Amino acid sequence: MTSVEERPPRAPLAGASRRWVRALPWAVAFVLTVALLPTTIVVLTADYGLNGAVAAGLAVAQAAPLLLAVVRPLRAWYVVFVADVAGGVALLGPDFAQRLPWPFPAPVLVGYVVLCLALGLHESRRTLLLVWLATAGANVGLGFAAPHGFAAKELLFTILGGVALLLGGVLRERSEVQRRLVEQETISEAERSRRTLLEERARIARELHDVVAHHMSVITVQADTAEYRLRTLTPDVREEFTSIASTARESLGEMRRLLGVLRSEEAHGELVPQPGLTQIGQLVEATARAGGPVEFSPCEHEVPEAVGLSAYRIVQEALANVVRHAPGATTRVSLSVPEPDGGPGGEHLTVLVVNGPPPRPPGGPLETGGTGHGLVGMRERVRLVGGTLDVGPLPDGGFRVAARLPLAGKDFT
Numbered sequence: 001m002t003s004v005e006e007r008p009p010r011a012p013l014a015g016a017s018r019r020w021v022r023a024l025p026w027a028v029a030f031v032l033t034v035a036l037l038p039t040t041i042v043v044l045t046a047d048y049g050l051n052g053a054v055a056a057g058l059a060v061a062q063a064a065p066l067l068l069a070v071v072r073p074l075r076a077w078y079v080v081f082v083a084d085v086a087g088g089v090a091l092l093g094p095d096f097a098q099r100l101p102w103p104f105p106a107p108v109l110v111g112y113v114v115l116c117l118a119l120g121l122h123e124s125r126r127t128l129l130l131v132w133l134a135t136a137g138a139n140v141g142l143g144f145a146a147p148h149g150f151a152a153k154e155l156l157f158t159i160l161g162g163v164a165l166l167l168g169g170v171l172r173e174r175s176e177v178q179r180r181l182v183e184q185e186t187i188s189e190a191e192r193s194r195r196t197l198l199e200e201r202a203r204i205a206r207e208l209h210d211v212v213a214h215h216m217s218v219i220t221v222q223a224d225t226a227e228y229r230l231r232t233l234t235p236d237v238r239e240e241f242t243s244i245a246s247t248a249r250e251s252l253g254e255m256r257r258l259l260g261v262l263r264s265e266e267a268h269g270e271l272v273p274q275p276g277l278t279q280i281g282q283l284v285e286a287t288a289r290a291g292g293p294v295e296f297s298p299c300e301h302e303v304p305e306a307v308g309l310s311a312y313r314i315v316q317e318a319l320a321n322v323v324r325h326a327p328g329a330t331t332r333v334s335l336s337v338p339e340p341d342g343g344p345g346g347e348h349l350t351v352l353v354v355n356g357p358p359p360r361p362p363g364g365p366l367e368t369g370g371t372g373h374g375l376v377g378m379r380e381r382v383r384l385v386g387g388t389l390d391v392g393p394l395p396d397g398g399f400r401v402a403a404r405l406p407l408a409g410k411d412f413t
């Protein structure tokens with residue numbers, strides 16, 4: 001068994017959050033050592049008639065290594081196993097009562113069972129099997145020299161040791177399986193979040209293509225028709241407009257090639273023109289038809305298409321969450337462009353979706369399919385235009401989604 005590779009020392013319950021739990025294995029080992037050490041000496045001297053010095057030496061060798069067993073049970077087993085076998089041989093000399101167990105007295109048996117349990121919590125199946133075979137071999141080998149005959153009760157050392165090894169091994173493997181499951185769930189959750197984020201970004205990129213492509217097409221048409229609409233253009237200016245039109249067409253081609261990579265086969269519906277502020281009213285009507293009263297305050301201010309698209313998707317996801325998680329709740333949707341203090345003209349679009357608590361606890365989601373990816377999608381939409389997002393539950397049991405989308409700064413038009 002010397003070829004068995006030992007693991008780094010680690011006490012049972014070492015990963016517990018509370019200090020007293022981490023100290024529990026050490027406390028048990030200390031109490032057991034303190035209890036077995038004098039008990040073993042008394043039993044070996046008083047009951048078995050063994051010499052005091054020999055009994056003390058055997059007691060120390062059989063009990064003290066239990067402290068080491070907390071972190072290094074295999075090394076402790078080497079010492080205890082040799083001491084137990086030596087103690088059985090030493091008991092061949094004195095004359096003791098036939099009713100007493102041999103070759104392993106009761107204190108020795110208790111210490112060895114606890115040691116086997118510690119082994120099972122640390123070592124591999126192969127090591128545990130070798131330990132049990134060595135235990136059985138020593139027990140049976142000593143049985144041939146039994147002073148009062150060898151009965152079934154003398155096999156308790158092998159039986160109880162094997163049970164402790166099996167129990168410790170089962171507990172260790174169960175703990176290992178649970179740890180791996182937790183690790184796998186953590187990895188899966190991280191991968192799921194990353195995939196959700198990438199999918200939402202790809203979706204935003206596809207939608208922005210439709211927004212930007214419209215403006216690039218307008219630039220191309222205006223540059224191509226400039227010489228027909230403006231009769232006084234010089235040859236140099238005409239050449240400049242021709243270059244602008246050519247560059248715009250090349251940009252559109254590059255965007256379409258990129259779109260071919262980003263667009264998935266299932267995204268057929270995203271080929272249509274992208275929605276904006278004017279379509280939010282349709283979302284409100286659809287939510288109202290689902291059974292929840294909705295109060296809508298539209299915004300008449302003109303906003304960039306990228307901002308309008310982000311606002312539409314945020315409201316769409318927020319209303320979908322209301323339908324799924326708070327059916328029948330009163331909802332308020334507000335779009336506004338506050339006037340700045342320095343003069344006319346708004347600087348940002350405020351999107352506010354607030355719902356109250358549902359009139360009754362829902363028995364299950366009314367809508368199983370989402371429109372996006374929840375808060376991940378909302379945050380990406382807001383980040384796209386350089387805005388801010390504030391979401392969270394309300395004291396009355398409702399929920400609030402508030403987005404602030406700048407109208408200038410990140411201009412995609």
